[in-house]
Amino acid sequence: MPLYKIKVNGVQRSIDAVADMPLLWALRDLMDLTGSKYGCGIGACGACTVLLDGAETQSCQITVGEIGHKSVTTIEGLSKDGSHPLQKAWVEQDVPQCGYCQTGQIMAAAALLKRKPHPTDADIDETFAHHICRCGTYQRIREAVKVAAGGSK
């Protein structure tokens, strides 16, 4: 199998994978970065969301062969210790229920805040329209995004 060099969380990684392996499985199985979750594999749930050069990307929908020189940020790379404002807001607002979808939600929020440091409700709606939380933590997700953006509460 070919060797791919991919920059993940600031570190250059070499992985032995077929070109069509989705980034999600490379992260989870080959790099032991299991914070990005599998929820559908077809781009329908957002559980696998990572940042690709800072932009929200479903890691199940991009293959290792397509990454090239772009740099990947996963939840493990958002901060060393959970100190990113979004992670702090998520803990404080007690967003997680089962928690399984939450790393994807946080990464989507990270991309949003990078684009729009003070998002409106409409911006938040747009960002999360493709993210499922089967437990239904939506009210707290919205609140946590606002808190992290320095907004309400």
Added chain:
Amino acid sequence: MSNRNDISRRSMLKVMGGVGASLAIGIFPTISCAADPKKPGVVFEPSAFVKIDPDGLVTVTICRSDMGQGVRTSLAMLVAEELDVDWKKVRVIQADTSSKYGRQGTGGSSSITGMNHSMRQVGATARAMLVAAAAKQWSVDPASVKTESGNAIHPDTGKTLAYADLTAAAAAQPMPTTGILLKDPSQFKIVGKPTNRVDNLDVVTGKAVYGLDVKVPGMAYAVIARPPAFGAELNTMDDTAARKVPGVLDVQKFRNGVAVIASNTWAAISGRDALKLDWKPGPNVDVTSKSIREKLVATLIDHRPVSADAKVVEATYDFPFLAHATMEPMNAVADVKGDQCTLWAPTQVPNGAQGAAAGVLGVPPANVNVNVTLLGGGFGRRLQTDFIEEAVGLSKQTGKPIKLLWTREDDMQNDFYRPTSHHSFKAALDGSGNPTVWSHQALQASGNPGAQFRTNGLQYTIPDAQMRFGGAGVPVRTGPWRSVEHSLINVANECFVDELARAAGKDPFEFRKALIHDERLKTVLVLAAEKAGWGKPLPKGHARGIACFSGYGSHAAHVVELSVVNGEVKLHRVVAAVDCGLAINPKGVEAQIQGAITDGLSTALRAQITIDKGGVVQTSWTGFKWMTLDAMPVVEVHVVPSTGASGGMGETGYPSVPAAVANAIAAATGKKVRKFPIKISELA
């Protein structure tokens, strides 16, 4: 970030040691051995559920599965409360399947009702031993010793000893068997306070370990090609292409399908895609949702006759099958070595999993150790052990530790579905619009013929109320789903109550209020109505619906406000009022209610499982549509303050949501809802 999380993180790191391959093993430390009172710095471990380290760290072991309901937090709060320790010093670990934890199973909203007393007892017993140890040291009467925030205090002399310094002496105390007093709720400092989940930091940093995140040395990855219809059988298989997929290690017939074993998940999935399989359709090829409904309707009998002068109201309601669709699909890691087996699994039933694995292997249950991971959702699906049996069978068959993944498609199409049902109602109203007769036939299509609805009865006083439960066997696997039969019976009841109110020309809130016999239910109904501004003018086109439900020791009522624009439902606001007795963790209760509202809205308006050609039509979230954030209304949760017995909260918040949606749609459109999920174009 809270200090408590720092501590839980630190200790987690301590037990984890390395990363990567050792992660899964390290994260499930075995409980440290019993305290030895002769050594300095010993651990005080009065029971399998709690221990105090010489550095003051309190470890609570939880033997219930956390699938998002926060039981790891709420049960630990109960122990910490009675033990009188600083909540910041508490960490939580998960029990293994040792018999010392008793039989473990999580479902039916039973954790709080079933474990409340015993977890408090665990804390109070440990506290009594610490008090006795301090009293002995000070040569005072134990009754004169108080405790607070992890310290024993003798107010008369001003002496104080930290629990951390008492661990050895406490461990030497005899275990008290009687006279353990539990606190009066008025003294609670932890219980009843909004408390964040103990796992939050691990979740938001991606370090939380779910079943799918477990990795053990030498492990292979497996997926299974499954029959396309219930009862279909494999005819022929060509695995030539599959075996050529890089990373595929083996292809084996397994049970009624074909397993692909590979060195990573993607190879296993690609290998499965490359299989050429021919299936014999089997005996159920003609089964469809329509044929199942016809089968149910055929079992209807005549409702009892009602007197000629009464006003008769009749209605039917149909509910679809529903998938659990947990966010983390089914999976398990099994390592079978000889007659021993180790399992890592997101399961609601560790002992059930143990027994099921033992059954597959033909070994005693004691040979199977089950490590319960975090669960990426449960909702009743993880009461089943089918996926665990498969992982065990595959590990045995291949001689390797196996991580079995169910893809979303596998999960959606091979669930134990919430049964589909048909409901037929007939009621009579007297001259003043009061119901005198109520007849409800609830017919459920069940995978286990003979399974019948159970119910806690009608929550309204109607002189002559009858319910007949029946149904028909179908070749679709069915099982408990959030609120079990109440997700059908009570939703139907609450829709029909509204139709009665309308027929009587009465306000549906007032109509209910006059007939409800449980005072607590009446209180939440009134509270929900009040908070929602029931009866107050609404913007043009908006309408409200109300419904309520008692069950699992708790009570809930919902008011939904929506409008129907161009054939589409727009949700504006949902107000919930609940009474669950003493809310151990109000934040957890609120989360459960918010979640139940999302379930209720999703299943009222979007989600369903349909059957065609004997199999499930939907394959993923694209067909089984769930609410997303952008479509959510404003949600308000009001919890009735109470010190009464704590009820369950996982299920109670569901049934009145879809009913309130249906009632609001009926109010908005003037049409009758007959079928879920509700499509405006289908309303009559």
